[in-house]
Amino acid sequence: MRGQVVLFGDSITEQSFRQGGWGAALANAYARKADVVLRGYGGYNTKWALFLLHHIFPPDSGRPPIATTIFFGANDAALSGRTSERQHVSIEDYKQNLRKIVLHLKECSPTMQIVLITPPPVCEEGRHAYAKSLYGENAMKLPERTNEVTGQYASACVETAKEMGVFSVDLWSKMQETDGWQKKFLSDGLHLTPDGNAIVYQEVIKIFNKAGLSADNMPLDFPHHSEIDAKNPEGAFQQKCF
DSSP states (O other), X not given: OOEEEEEEESHHHHGGGSTTOHHHHHHHHTTTXXXXXXXXXXXXXXXXXXXXXXXXXXXXXXXXXXXXXXEOOTTTTSOTTSTTGGGOOOHHHHHHHHHHHHHHHHHHOTTOEEEEEOOOOOOHHHHXXXXXXXXXXXXXXXXXXXHHHHHHHHHHHHHHXXXXXXXXXXXXXXXXXXTTHHHHTBSSSSSBOHXXXXXXXXXXXXXXXXXXXXXXXXXXXXXXXXXXXXXXXXXXXXXXXX
16 A cells, blocks of 8 residues: 655645645655645644644554654744734744654654754745735734744754754755745745745655655556556456555
8 A cells, every 4th residue: 555645834835735836746756656645734833733743643543654744933933022923932842842743753653754844944025025915004014034033943943853863854044055045935935936845845855765765666556557468457456456
């Protein structure tokens, strides 16, 4: 049976199955080899994500995922005292929540490959322009997120991954290696453009390949059509399925 790869995160994960999304690209790469399951929740932070763990990853599951990406932090990094403060989680609590998520997944399956993904960088000008397009002159005057603070959460994410012995993608740093990242990778100062989604896909695929989950080396779930004898089709299925 095909294994599952679960994408667990906030809106950047929830939107990943849109056209050009990183989740859709993963599903295409693993077609007929592993099921890529979307579990993205717009607006969620790590504190709220903890309430979902036992529903999405039941400890008594007979078929835990072979791999899981954990992509939170963009909302945790919302600034206290600003318009999105209800989503704010302190850095220490953010790290502790990530630890709890990783520990739960390890309890579900000691062989599951776990990848923590940092929040992307934030373009404050882009966030202001987006807010102004929605609310006009009533838009926020002060940014609800800053790139500097988000970078602190990104560092905390990478540190926690190292501490817990799991993989990480430092998306915050990776995107800023490219000139003009603010518009090339971000559609509204926070969420991803197709080019931004491509970066996530490329980085996740690199880790999956390193972890022994290369799609090229995984078998198809059922016979390729070229293996099916039109006069004796059951033969191919007996070899592959039983």
